[in-house]
Amino acid sequence: MSTVSTTVVRPPSPPGPVRWLKKNLFSTWYNTLLTVLAAVVVFFVLRGVLTWVLFTANWAPVTNSLKLFAVGQYPPDQLWRVGTILFMVSFLFGLSWRVWGGTVRTFALTLAIVLGVLSVLPISMSLTLRLGFLANPVLTFIGYQVGRTPIGKSLWVVLGWLLSFVLTIILLTGVEGANWLPRVETGLWGGLLLTFLLALVGIVASFPIGVLLALGRQSSLPVLKAFCIAFIEIVRGVPLVTILFMASIILPLFLPEEVRVDRVLRAMMGMTLFAAAYMAENIRGGLQAIPLGQVEAAKAVGLDGFQIMLFIVLPQALRLVIPAIVGQFIALFMDTTLAVIVGLMELLAVGRAVLEINVEWKLLNMEVYIFIAAVFWIFNYAMSYASRHLEMALGVGER
Amino acid sequence: MTEGNAIHSSIGDNIIVCRDVHKWFDDFHVLRGISLTVERQEVVVICGPSGSGKSTFIRTINRLEEHQRGDIIVDGIELTHDIRNIEAIRREVGMVFQQFNLFPHLPVLQNITLAPIWARKWPKDKAEEVAMQLLERVGIPEQAHKYPGQLSGGQQQRVAIARALAMQPKIMLFDEPTSALDPEMITEVLDVMRELAYSGMTMIVVTHEMGFAKEVANRIVFFDEGNIVEQDTPEEFFKNPKEERTKLFLSQILTH
Numbered sequence: 001m002s003t004v005s006t007t008v009v010r011p012p013s014p015p016g017p018v019r020w021l022k023k024n025l026f027s028t029w030y031n032t033l034l035t036v037l038a039a040v041v042v043f044f045v046l047r048g049v050l051t052w053v054l055f056t057a058n059w060a061p062v063t064n065s066l067k068l069f070a071v072g073q074y075p076p077d078q079l080w081r082v083g084t085i086l087f088m089v090s091f092l093f094g095l096s097w098r099v100w101g102g103t104v105r106t107f108a109l110t111l112a113i114v115l116g117v118l119s120v121l122p123i124s125m126s127l128t129l130r131l132g133f134l135a136n137p138v139l140t141f142i143g144y145q146v147g148r149t150p151i152g153k154s155l156w157v158v159l160g161w162l163l164s165f166v167l168t169i170i171l172l173t174g175v176e177g178a179n180w181l182p183r184v185e186t187g188l189w190g191g192l193l194l195t196f197l198l199a200l201v202g203i204v205a206s207f208p209i210g211v212l213l214a215l216g217r218q219s220s221l222p223v224l225k226a227f228c229i230a231f232i233e234i235v236r237g238v239p240l241v242t243i244l245f246m247a248s249i250i251l252p253l254f255l256p257e258e259v260r261v262d263r264v265l266r267a268m269m270g271m272t273l274f275a276a277a278y279m280a281e282n283i284r285g286g287l288q289a290i291p292l293g294q295v296e297a298a299k300a301v302g303l304d305g306f307q308i309m310l311f312i313v314l315p316q317a318l319r320l321v322i323p324a325i326v327g328q329f330i331a332l333f334m335d336t337t338l339a340v341i342v343g344l345m346e347l348l349a350v351g352r353a354v355l356e357i358n359v360e361w362k363l364l365n366m367e368v369y370i371f372i373a374a375v376f377w378i379f380n381y382a383m384s385y386a387s388r389h390l391e392m393a394l395g396v397g398e399r
Numbered sequence: 400m401t402e403g404n405a406i407h408s409s410i411g412d413n414i415i416v417c418r419d420v421h422k423w424f425d426d427f428h429v430l431r432g433i434s435l436t437v438e439r440q441e442v443v444v445i446c447g448p449s450g451s452g453k454s455t456f457i458r459t460i461n462r463l464e465e466h467q468r469g470d471i472i473v474d475g476i477e478l479t480h481d482i483r484n485i486e487a488i489r490r491e492v493g494m495v496f497q498q499f500n501l502f503p504h505l506p507v508l509q510n511i512t513l514a515p516i517w518a519r520k521w522p523k524d525k526a527e528e529v530a531m532q533l534l535e536r537v538g539i540p541e542q543a544h545k546y547p548g549q550l551s552g553g554q555q556q557r558v559a560i561a562r563a564l565a566m567q568p569k570i571m572l573f574d575e576p577t578s579a580l581d582p583e584m585i586t587e588v589l590d591v592m593r594e595l596a597y598s599g600m601t602m603i604v605v606t607h608e609m610g611f612a613k614e615v616a617n618r619i620v621f622f623d624e625g626n627i628v629e630q631d632t633p634e635e636f637f638k639n640p641k642e643e644r645t646k647l648f649l650s651q652i653l654t655h
Contacts (some may be wrong), residue, residue, distance in 0.1 A: 296463050297500035297559075301514035301566055302490035311513060315504050394504075 061361040062371045063123050065354045069371075072190015072345045078182070081171045082193060083132050088164045090115070090136040094143020095160065099152050103389040107382065108144075112137035165204070172197075186264035190345030192375065194264070198336040198346065202271040203329050209272065210279025215309065217284060228280070235277035240338055243270045248342040267339045275332050282324040286317030319394050326387035330380045347372055414439045414474055414570060414601055415460060421468035422455060429455050430466065431625035437570075442602045444612040444633075447622030448648060453605045456622070457572045460603070461485075461492045474569055490518055493563030497575040499555045501547035501562070507534070508543040511562045519566065526565070533561040537591050553584030557591055564595075571595065573604040607652060613637060621645050 015023065025035045062069070071082055093108035119133035146152070172193075174183040189197070216228035235243070247270030248263060255261070261269075290313050298308040318325075340349040351368045355361055415437040422430040429452045437443055445453045458464040459471060462478055462485045471478040473488045502510050511530040515521045521529075534540040537557040539550075547555055556576055563571060573592065577585045589611050596602055596615045606612065612619055613633045620630040621642075629642045640646045 291500075293496060293498055293500040294502065297494075297496060297502070299463060300461055300489060300492075300494035300496075301562065302486055302518035303514055304486060304518070307517050311517070312502055316502075319504065 057367050058364055059367055059371075061354050061358070061364050061368050065350075065357070066123070068350050068354060069191050069347065069375075071193045072350055073188045074190065074193065075184060075188065078174075078184055081174075081181075081184075085164075085168050085171055086115070086132075086136060087139055088167065090139040091143040091146075092157070092160050092164055094140035094145075095147045095152070096143075096157050097140075098144045098147025099154060099157050102393060103386055107386070108140055110382075112140040165200075186262050189264060191350045192347050194339075194344060195333075195336045195347040197264075198268060198271060198339055198344075199329075199333040201268045202275050202332050202336075205268075205272040206275035206279050206332070207325075209276035210283055211314070213276060213280035214283035214287060217280065218287060232277045232280050235274055236281070240271070240274050240335055241341055243274050244338060244342050246270070263342065264344060267342055267344055271332065271335065271339075274335075275328065278328055279325065282321050282328060283317065285324070286319075286321035287313060289320050290316050319391070322387055322391050322394070326383055330383055333380060333383070334376060347375065412438050415603075416472040417460075417469065418471075419469040420456070420459060420466045420471060422452075422459060422464060422466045429625050430459070432469070433625075433627060434469075435620065435627065435630075437601060437603060439569075439601055440599045441617045442596045442600075442604065442615055443618050443620060444616040445603065445605045445620045445622060446607065446609075446612065446648075446652075447628075451622040452625040453622040454574050457494075457574055457603055457605055460570075460572060461489050461494055463494075486518075490566055491568050492570045492572060493566060493568035494572045495556070495559050495563055495574065495576045497578050499547070499552070499559045499579070501555055501559055503547050506544050506546055507539075507550070507558050510547065510558060511565045514562070515565050530561070530565055533564050534558075536564075536594075537561045538587070551584060552580045553587045556580065556584075556588045560588075560591055560595070570601045570603070573602065573606065575605050575607070577606065577608055609637075609652060621648065623648070 026032045067076070071079065074082065090111060093104070093111055096104045097108040115133050115136040119130045171181075172184065172189065173186070174181045176183055213228050213232060216224050217232065219225045219228070244267060247266045251266065252260070294312055294316070295308055298312045303311070336346050337348040339346050340352075345353065351372045355365055355368060413436040415435070417433055417435045420430055420433040421428070431452075433452075433456055435443075445457065447453050455464055459466045459478075460473060466478075474491055476484055476488055478484065478488060501507075502513070505513065508527060508530055511533060512523070512526040515526040515529065516523060519526075531540060531543065534543055537560055539554050539557055542550055542554060542558070547558065550558065560576075576592065577588050580588065585608070589608060592602075592604070592611070593615055604611075604616075616633050618630055619633055619636040621628045621636070621644075623644050629636070629640065629645045631641075636645075637649065640649055
């Protein structure tokens with residue numbers, strides 16, 4: 001009897017590289033033909049692109065305007081504020097890495113490496129700036145070490161991020177009448193900084209509003225339900241440009257003279273409401289996918305309606321729609337370029353302005369636009385990467 | 400004698416009193432005047448062909464389905480539209496479903512502690528202690544930190560029983576608890592239910608497990624087309640069914 005049980009049957013071992021190649025790339029004559037053709041195409045495309053990027057292209061408009069691309073016309077003597085924000089982010093990434101691990105590690109490391117490399121890049125840059133960049137990887141490391149202490153709890157990390165968000169706003173706008181932190185008009189904000197702020201505020205604010213709208217749409221209270229449906233359908237029925245226009249040009253006409261809402265804030269509100277309407281529909285899809293049995297089981301154990309929503313329905317519904325929500329975040333991030341319509345100098349607007357700085361740069365729009373596209377791609381890819389890992393992390397134990 | 404007097408005079412040791420309960424799904428008259436009383440510590444098995452209204456009936460007892468006519472009084476509380484009444488009754492009535500309906504995003508232990516912590520306001524420690532005791536009782540303490548999707552059907556259903564018991568209910572409702580299980584897992588769930596019945600729990604069980612009914616039930620109630628056709632002790636019910644409809648049903652399920 002024991003002879004039977006001692007023989008362990010193993011699965012066949014995976015094929016070696018040669019067999020893998022043969023199986024996947026050269027299995028039939030037409031597969032071989034396609035492989036060869038593809039290889040030739042890839043070779044010529046890559047050679048063309050690399051030659052252009054490394055030798056033909058003139059990157060002067062980009063390398064000479066990095067400050068504009070980064071922060072727009074933010075006063076140079078106040079740039080330490082932006083630096084401080086970056087310090088906070090680097091530190092918090094280090095802390096989060098130690099506490100949460102997983103994907104955060106990838107982001108913390110990537111940020112630290114990119115900023116470290118920036119500090120030694122062979123372009124014209126002041127020593128202070130170089131040291132500033134170099135301080136970031138150090139702060140990430142310190143954050144990681146702090147994560148080992150009792151502060152390294154999820155609650156503190158979340159609070160830290162929330163606090164940093166508030167501090168960011170205060171640091172950037174400044175305090176009226178304070179000499180050490182003078183007010184900086186939002187009109188001077190620009191570049192990647194503004195793009196980030198528009199996207200971040202839009203993402204952070206539209207999510208809870210979207211959840212509330214989705215719940216309201218399913219509500220049994222007729223007035224609330226009608227309001228939510230009306231809001232969602234009206235906003236989804238008009239282009240974002242229209243909403244931005246209304247928010248920044250038409251809205252002030254109706255408001256009394258004293259109630260002057262800042263231009264950037266108006267754009268943020270417009271984008272948030274726009275995103276919230278789409279968010280609501282995504283979340284509604286998730287809510288409808290939750291089997292009725294879940295709600296019945298929660299009712300049967302005596303939970304009330306609010307608890308059922310909070311503990312049973314929403315966590316499952318949101319997990320289902322992560323891909324859709326992240327897709328929307330990415331769209332929102334790129335929609336920030338429309339803020340140029342209402343006169344904000346976000347990344348794309350800076351790119352167009354840079355081309356006007358120097359007559360010799362006039363024809364270099366290819367370089368500038370490719371640079372901007374690359375910047376957008378990096379951040380969008382990061383979001384999409386985070387979403388995939390978030391899904392996996394939350395998918396534990398699902399059938 | 401007014402209806403109200405009739406209800407109160409009949410409560411006594413009856414923990415559930417249903418009088419002339421009617422329910423319609425749109426035009427379909429699914430419950431056609433069900434009157435049933437259940438005593439404390441009684442085990443009542445409800446059987447009948449599918450579509451006879453037996454599941455719908457036990458779901459009216461904790462208001463997962465609303466009845467449109469008649470009275471249902473559970474532990475002295477009459478079921479009305481008042482949401483606090485309904486929640487009070489649901490805290491006293493545990494329910495086990497055919498499809499388990501565990502919360503897939505929470506580990507087993509949290510599935511059990513969620514309601515005691517939030518609906519009973521127990522401290523987390525106490526809730527977890529009770530949950531572990533219940534998992535011992537249903538025989539799977541080692542699964543406490545797994546997710547429902549990692550358990551077999553029989554284990555999931557035992558967790559579901561533990562989850563219902565964690566609220567320390569006075570009544571347990573079982574809605575075809577073994578119908579979705581593979582044959583070799585039915586026994587482990589029935590064993591838990593048997594132990595629960597012997598411990599003195601008041602139970603209403605909708606099931607096709609006639610062996611369980613014979614052994615454990617105090618009374619068997621036969622439903623057909625929204626009516627109670629016949630009810631009797633197991634011995635009488637299986638040996639001397641009085642109604643033709645009951646005889647036909649028994650011959651069908653006992654000879655398959």
